[in-house]
Amino acid sequence: MKETADYKNYDYIKVAVKEKRSKDLENMYSAFLWEQIECKEHNRYYDVLNYTFRRSRKIENKDELLYLQVTAESKFNEMDKRRYTKHAASTSLALYLSICAVALIGSGIAVLLLLSKIFYMVLGSLLIAGGVFASFLVFFLLPKLFKYENIRYQKLYIENQDKMKQIFLKVTELTGAADERNKEN
Amino acid sequence: MNETKKIKRWGKARYGDGGPAVKIRTESNSFMALKTMIILFLVGVQIGIFVCFYVLLGLAFWIYLIISFCLSFLTCLYCLSSPKNGLSKSVWILVLLLGFSFGFILYIRSDERFFFRGAKKRYAAIFNRTSKYDKAFFQPDSQQSVKRDCEYLYSAGNFAAYTDTSIKYFSSGTQLFDDVYDRIQSAEKFIFMEFFIIADGVLLDRIVNMLAQKAENGADVRIIYDDLGSHRVFSVKMKKRMKAAGIKVIHYNRLLPSFNIIQNYRDHRKIIIVDGKTAYTGGSNLADEYTNEKRMHGYWKDTGVRLDGGAVDAFTLMFLRQWEYVNRKQEDYSPFFNRFENDKTGGVVVPYADGPDYKNNIGKNVYENIISGANEKLWIMTPYFVPDDTVLGLIKNKAASGVDVRIILPDIPDKVFIYLVSRNNAEKLMESGVKIYCMRQSFVHSKICLSENCAAVSSVNFDLRSFYQQFECGVYTADGAALAEINKDFASTFKKCYIVDKQSAKRSKIGNRLLAGLMQLVAPLM
Numbered sequence: 001m002k003e004t005a006d007y008k009n010y011d012y013i014k015v016a017v018k019e020k021r022s023k024d025l026e027n028m029y030s031a032f033l034w035e036q037i038e039c040k041e042h043n044r045y046y047d048v049l050n051y052t053f054r055r056s057r058k059i060e061n062k063d064e065l066l067y068l069q070v071t072a073e074s075k076f077n078e079m080d081k082r083r084y085t086k087h088a089a090s091t092s093l094a095l096y097l098s099i100c101a102v103a104l105i106g107s108g109i110a111v112l113l114l115l116s117k118i119f120y121m122v123l124g125s126l127l128i129a130g131g132v133f134a135s136f137l138v139f140f141l142l143p144k145l146f147k148y149e150n151i152r153y154q155k156l157y158i159e160n161q162d163k164m165k166q167i168f169l170k171v172t173e174l175t176g177a178a179d180e181r182n183k184e185n
Numbered sequence: 186m187n188e189t190k191k192i193k194r195w196g197k198a199r200y201g202d203g204g205p206a207v208k209i210r211t212e213s214n215s216f217m218a219l220k221t222m223i224i225l226f227l228v229g230v231q232i233g234i235f236v237c238f239y240v241l242l243g244l245a246f247w248i249y250l251i252i253s254f255c256l257s258f259l260t261c262l263y264c265l266s267s268p269k270n271g272l273s274k275s276v277w278i279l280v281l282l283l284g285f286s287f288g289f290i291l292y293i294r295s296d297e298r299f300f301f302r303g304a305k306k307r308y309a310a311i312f313n314r315t316s317k318y319d320k321a322f323f324q325p326d327s328q329q330s331v332k333r334d335c336e337y338l339y340s341a342g343n344f345a346a347y348t349d350t351s352i353k354y355f356s357s358g359t360q361l362f363d364d365v366y367d368r369i370q371s372a373e374k375f376i377f378m379e380f381f382i383i384a385d386g387v388l389l390d391r392i393v394n395m396l397a398q399k400a401e402n403g404a405d406v407r408i409i410y411d412d413l414g415s416h417r418v419f420s421v422k423m424k425k426r427m428k429a430a431g432i433k434v435i436h437y438n439r440l441l442p443s444f445n446i447i448q449n450y451r452d453h454r455k456i457i458i459v460d461g462k463t464a465y466t467g468g469s470n471l472a473d474e475y476t477n478e479k480r481m482h483g484y485w486k487d488t489g490v491r492l493d494g495g496a497v498d499a500f501t502l503m504f505l506r507q508w509e510y511v512n513r514k515q516e517d518y519s520p521f522f523n524r525f526e527n528d529k530t531g532g533v534v535v536p537y538a539d540g541p542d543y544k545n546n547i548g549k550n551v552y553e554n555i556i557s558g559a560n561e562k563l564w565i566m567t568p569y570f571v572p573d574d575t576v577l578g579l580i581k582n583k584a585a586s587g588v589d590v591r592i593i594l595p596d597i598p599d600k601v602f603i604y605l606v607s608r609n610n611a612e613k614l615m616e617s618g619v620k621i622y623c624m625r626q627s628f629v630h631s632k633i634c635l636s637e638n639c640a641a642v643s644s645v646n647f648d649l650r651s652f653y654q655q656f657e658c659g660v661y662t663a664d665g666a667a668l669a670e671i672n673k674d675f676a677s678t679f680k681k682c683y684i685v686d687k688q689s690a691k692r693s694k695i696g697n698r699l700l701a702g703l704m705q706l707v708a709p710l711m
Contacts, residue, residue: 007366007391013478063357066477067681070484071626 010054019047021080028076029053031171032069061174068174072167079160086153090145097138104131221417227442235444239287250286257285260292267296270573270653295446301541304447304510308542311506318502318518320345320495325533330558330638331663335535337554338661341545344537350494350525352534352662354642354670356677358475358487358630361467362388368459368491369395375405375521377458377504381451381644383410384418384472386479392471393427400431409507411452412436418472435511437656450541452507453655455489455644456500461524464492464500466536466658467642468630475630482628483597488566488674490642490660490667492534498522499536503658532664539645540656548645549652551661552634553579559636562589564675566631570594570607571648577610584618593678595630596623603648605700608685615687622682632659633671639663640671 005012013034017025026036034053042048059065108127111120243250261278269277281288322339324332325346338344355361369376369392376399383389400406408427410419415436427434437452457465467489473479475487492500501521509515539548549572556563556579563583570592584590592611598604611621632651634641643659645651662668 007394008370011478012387057363062359066357066359067484067627070477070480073480074483074626 005054007057009057011057012052012054015051015053016042016048017051018080019049021076022049022051024076025051028072031168031175032065032072033059033175064174065171068167068171072164075160075164075167079157082153082156082160087146087149090142090149093145094138094142097134097142101131101134101138104128104134106131224440224442228444231442231444235290236284236287239290243286253286253289256289257281260289264292270575270649272573273649273653294444301447301450304450305542307510308506311509312542314515315502315506315509315518316343318498318522319343320347320498323347325663327533327663328638330554331533334551334554334558334639334661335533337550338535338537338547341547341550342537342539342543344499344535344547346533346535347494347496347499348533350492350496350532350534352496352532352660352664352667353491353493354667354674355467355489355491356670356674357477358469358485358489359477361465361469361487361489361491362392362476364491365457365465366391366395368463369399372399372404372459373402374460374524375407375458376460377407377456377501377508378471379409379452379454379456379504379507380471381411381414381453381455382418382470382472383408383415384470384474385420385423386473388473388476388478389423389471393423393430393432396432397427397430406432407504407508408432408434409437409452409504409511410434412438412440413448413451414453414470416440435508437507437511449654451650451655453644453651454503454507454538454658456504456658458497458500458504461497461501461521462493462526464497464536465489466492466500466644466660468632468644482595482599484624484627486566486595486624486627486629486631486678488631488633488642490662492536492660494525494534496534496536496660497525500658503536503538507656532667533639533662534664535661536658537643537661538656538658539651541654542656546652548643548657548659549573549576551641551643551659552576552645552647555634555636555639555641556580556583558638559583559588559590561637562591562635564589564591564593564633564635565647566593566629566633566675566678567647568595568599568628568630568632569603569646569648570611571603572610573649573652576647576652577614580619581614581617584614590614590619591622591675591679592619593622593624593629593675593682595628596625596683597628599628602700612685615685621685622679623685624678624682627681633675635668635671635675640668642671 015025015029022039029036029051032055034055036051037054038050038052040050042050104127108124108129108131110124111127112124115121115124239253243253258281261281264274264277264281267274277292281292284291320343323335323346325335325348327335335346338346353364355364376396396406424434438447438450441448455466455468455470467487469475469487469489474481474485477485502518505516505518505521537547537551539546553576556576563580580590592614594607594611595604611619615621632643632645632647639661640663641659641661643657645657645659651657
């Protein structure tokens with residue numbers, strides 16, 4: 001902060017945010033009556049911005065607003081986390097099945113080529129068949145899992161957006177009620 | 186000085202790619218975490234050497250096994266005669282019999298009757314010398330249950346009732362410290378603070394700037410902090426800054442890497458006294474998370490009270506006694522008393538303290554009295570719920586007899602193992618009709634016990650450490666206005682909670698339940 005903090009009259013908060021979500025953050029905090037006083041690049045991470053906000057220390061419904069703010073922050077982070085883990089299950093399953101398929105097919109071929117007894121020929125064939133089956137699973141099962149993950153993510157996204165809307169409705173009621181009282185006074 | 190040195194960019198944020206988009210000062214001090222690990226490691230090594238020594242001794246000299254078994258058996262009998270609670274006794278007897286070659290030594294090293302004796306004598310001397318400042322017994326004109334509670338508090342620790350004190354309830358740490366900050370600005374003579382945790386951060390900076398100004402203007406500013414509670418978060422640099430500014434800062438019970446029962450006695454009080462006219466207490470420590478200026482475990486719910494009037498003297502006496510104990514210097518207390526402005530409110534207010542310096546477990550007994558006296562409702566807010574059988578039994582009986590019993594616990598824990606035990610204990614009460622609430626997205630740090638007639642707002646958790654080992658304080662009140670505010674706070678908090686139903690309790694993972702059972706065994710030993 002370039003100016004000296006005026007702790008007698010203001011509360012301050014420092015927030016680090018990913019650059020691509022910075023506009024959302026600014027809008028969110030302004031709804032909670034925070035005023036942005038500084039924004040600078042993080043000194044280590046090029047995709048992170050450091051914000052400093054301030055707000056008058058004496059505001060109405062401060063506790064309620066703080067509770068709603070913490071809830072909104074956790075919802076804000078939740079969607080980011082969900083975005084990055086959207087396809088975690090299908091990705092890890094695909095990797096696992098692919099590696100298994102390659103290992104099974106490879107070991108089956110190796111057994112067939114190197115060992116000549118009937119038992120090993122049967123074993124080799126079974127290993128190759130297992131590998132082919134794993135490949136079929138990757139090609140046919142995974143798109144369905146992928147689609148399911150997309151649907152689930154959409155649903156969670158809509159739920160999250162609804163919750164954020166509810167939070168901001170409450171915030172508007174609280175801050176709006178305070179504004180009206182100020183006007184009356 | 187111009188900053189010309191280029192800082193090397195580390196690339197993308199480490200906490201990205203799956204981590205939070207927003208971070209609000211959740212950084213931790215890695216050096217202090219290392220210090221904690223070293224202390225724990227050294228204590229673990231001591232226990233390990235100790236156990237190995239006695240086991241090897243037993244293997245080398247068979248006669249030692251017979252002697253140690255006899256000694257452990259005698260120690261079991263000694264333990265049974267001790268004033269420990271039933272659960273602690275059972276666990277200790279198990280340890281003594283299973284580990285008989287070293288159990289009796291462990292027990293003796295953990296028994297306060299051997300290792301806290303000197304400290305108790307010092308406390309007793311301080312109490313004797315300063316007993317003239319105790320207020321005389323006063324029976325307020327109030328309901329029978331309130332009168333009984335006041336009589337108990339006076340007989341247990343000379344805690345008198347006051348009716349010339351106004352009490353204001355704060356439903357959050359933010360409100361409390363906003364008020365503290367405003368009040369300190371008008372301080373003139375002295376400011377005393379006692380906290381379990383004092384942590385570097387925005388809140389401490391703000392308060393210290395004000396305290397430094399007051400110290401410069403001649404006010405007597407004293408701060409006691411607990412060395413265990415503050416060791417990771419209260420830096421040496423800040424302590425030096427405070428001392429340089431004329432603020433007297435002193436630690437309670439230096440944290441040492443030694444396996445010793447004395448290390449277990451901690452100052453868990455939270456007291457602020459300003460000019461002998463105003464006092465604050467409650468659950469909040471002097472750290473940013475208590476005012477939600479730092480994010481730890483979601484929204485941090487805390488509470489506190491402010492007293493203005495005669496009852497402030499009780500807190501002043503509590504603080505000065507503790508100060509004399511840690512400072513080892515006697516002083517005349519009289520300049521610090523009778524400075525309040527008379528404010529006849531009629532509401533009963535009884536400040537009280539608890540700790541190893543008192544014979545009775547006052548904090549626990551206050552809760553027991555409130556629970557016993559509840560006929561319509563009993564609402565509790567606590568971060569941890571690991572009480573002993575007496576308290577559990579009382580709560581169960583109350584719920585079974587139709588009293589509206591509700592317990593609010595955190596949704597997000599700060600200590601996972603204790604949270605598992607707390608949830609386990611709370612869920613056992615559900616069968617008796619107790620309603621368990623968890624505050625969404627929050628860590629509930631408040632310690633309140635409310636019935637239809639009275640309430641206790643204190644630093645006493647519903648756990649064995651607060652009941653039996655730690656120094657605590659609180660306010661018992663039957664003031665109508667304060668009770669109304671506490672009721673209002675509970676009502677608004679219930680709206681933010683979800684009820685734990687029996688089905689979800691049954692569905693809790695078997696691993697968690699086993700772990701909770703194991704922690705239940707360990708809890709009485711702590």
